[in-house]
Amino acid sequence: MPKILVATPDAEELELILQTLAREKHAVTRATNAQEALSRLRTEKFDAIFSDTRMPRLSGTDLVNALMTLTINTETPVVAMSAHEEDFQLLLITHAKEKIHFLTKPLTIEAIVKSLRAALPSKLNVDFVNPVLDATIHTISSMTGLAVNPGKPYVKKRGEPSGDISGIVGVTSAGFKGTIALTFPSTTFLTVVSKMLGMEFTEINEENKDAVTELLNIIFGQARKTLNARGLGIQSAIPTIITGVGHAVDHKSTYPCLCLEFEIPDVGRFKVEVCVRA
Numbered sequence: 001m002p003k004i005l006v007a008t009p010d011a012e013e014l015e016l017i018l019q020t021l022a023r024e025k026h027a028v029t030r031a032t033n034a035q036e037a038l039s040r041l042r043t044e045k046f047d048a049i050f051s052d053t054r055m056p057r058l059s060g061t062d063l064v065n066a067l068m069t070l071t072i073n074t075e076t077p078v079v080a081m082s083a084h085e086e087d088f089q090l091l092l093i094t095h096a097k098e099k100i101h102f103l104t105k106p107l108t109i110e111a112i113v114k115s116l117r118a119a120l121p122s123k124l125n126v127d128f129v130n131p132v133l134d135a136t137i138h139t140i141s142s143m144t145g146l147a148v149n150p151g152k153p154y155v156k157k158r159g160e161p162s163g164d165i166s167g168i169v170g171v172t173s174a175g176f177k178g179t180i181a182l183t184f185p186s187t188t189f190l191t192v193v194s195k196m197l198g199m200e201f202t203e204i205n206e207e208n209k210d211a212v213t214e215l216l217n218i219i220f221g222q223a224r225k226t227l228n229a230r231g232l233g234i235q236s237a238i239p240t241i242i243t244g245v246g247h248a249v250d251h252k253s254t255y256p257c258l259c260l261e262f263e264i265p266d267v268g269r270f271k272v273e274v275c276v277r278a
Contacts, residue, residue, distance in 0.1 A: 002027070002048065003026070003028075003029065003044075003047050004021055004028050004029070004046060004047060004048050004050065004116075005028075005037065005041065005049045005050070005051075006018065006021070006030050006031070006049075006051075007030075007031040007032075007033075007034070007036075007037035007050065007051040007052060007055065007063065008032070008050070008051070008052040008055075008081065009033060009052065009055055010052070013081070013107055016107055016109070016112070017112055018030065020109050020112045020116075021116065024113065026116075029044065029046070033055055033056045033057055034055040034056065034057050034063045034066075035057055037049075038066060038067070041067060048076060048077045048079065048116070049067055049076060049077070049078045050079045050081060050115075051063055051064050051067055051079070051080060052081050052082070053080050053084070053091075054082065054087070064091060065091070077101060077119035078100050078101070078119075079100075079101045079102070079103050079115045079116070079119050080100060080101070080102055080103065081103045081105060081107070082102075082103075082104070082105060083104070083105035083106070101118055101119045102115075103115045128180075128223070128227070128274050128276055129153055129258065129260065129274065131222075131223040131226040132180065132223045132260065132274055133150055133260055133272075134222075134223075135219045135220075135221075135222035135223040136148070136219050136262060136272050137262070138222065139222065140192065140215065140264075143196050144191075144192055144195035144196055146192070146195060146267065147264065147265055148262050149263045149265065150260065150261070150262055151260070151262065151263060151269075152261070153258050153259065153260050154258070154261075155256045155257070155258060155259070156256070156257040156258070156273060161246040161247065162181065162183040162247060162248050162249040162271065163184050163185050163270065163271065164186040164189065164243065164245050164246065164247070165183070165184055165204055165209060165212050165243050166181050166184070166212065166241070166243075166249050167181065167182045167212040167213040167215070167240070167241055167242075168180070168181040168182075168216075168239060168242060168249055169181075169213075169216055169240075170237040171220075171234060171237070171276050172234070172235050172237065173232055173233050173234050173235065176276055178251070178253065178274075178275050178276025179249075179273075179276070180216070180220060180223075180273065181249045181251070181271075181273040182212060182215060182216040182219060182270070182272050183249060183270065183272075183273065184212065184270040185268060185270070186204055186245075187267075188267055188268035188270050189211075189212065189270070190202065190203070191267045192215075192264075192267075192270075193208045196211055196215075197211070204243060209243060213240070213241055216239045217239060219272070220237075220239070221236075224236070251273065251275035253275050256275075257274065258273070258274045259272070259273050259274075260272040260273075
């Protein structure tokens with residue numbers, strides 16, 4: 001269960017956030033002043049932090065800056081809450097907008113949930129990473145004879161290009177749903193498909209584009225077997241193909257999408273995008 005630190009002196013706002021996060025099945029630790037928030041963070045680990053920008057004993061945005069300094073090595077997301085636009089502008093001077101999230105007052109349940117989902121990748125996404133990563137490396141390397149090196153997972157930005165050809169498959173179970181996409185730039189895909197099929201291809205066409213869904217079927221099948229052994233009960237699905245230079249796969253979800261990047265030495269990169277939620 002994700003653990004969230006909520007720091008605000010406003011009792012009504014605190015109660016609204018606590019109730020909202022409890023419904024989202026998150027454990028919440030509260031702090032009503034700056035010193036308490038900083039003390040908590042020095043002794044406990046959190047998955048995300050909601051902090052008011054104006055707290056007793058610490059002026060303006062100093063608390064948020066202190067929180068972000070303490071969490072810089074762990075990359076714990078911080079959601080800054082304020083009714084003052086100038087607070088957000090001051091924070092953007094010292095912190096990249098990808099590292100901090102903003103929640104404008106007065107607070108609403110919908111805005112709190114949206115900020116949480118933007119800041120915190122869903123637990124199911126994280127649970128899917130290793131089985132999908134292992135299945136991707138095994139499938140691509142065994143079918144092409146090429147080495148496949150994984151990169152560091154990251155959260156996909158809204159509108160970020162995926163590739164030139166993608167396969168996408170629905171992930172459904174009794175307890176969750178979502179999508180997984182396998183996506184390539186054209187140069188990487190053409191090398192991979194040429195190795196797979198034993199013939200040289202110089203362009204993506206009707207003869208070779210189905211290879212992206214064939215690879216995805218195998219990857220999804222291997223990962224599903226591992227995940228279902230944990231009792232997840234994932235059902236089979238039929239992938240679809242998306243083509244177009246620099247297209248962005250739309251996972252149609254308000255939850256963050258995790259990207260698993262891979263590199264084939266001397267060939268290029270490709271990605272698997274995982275977006276599943278309860």
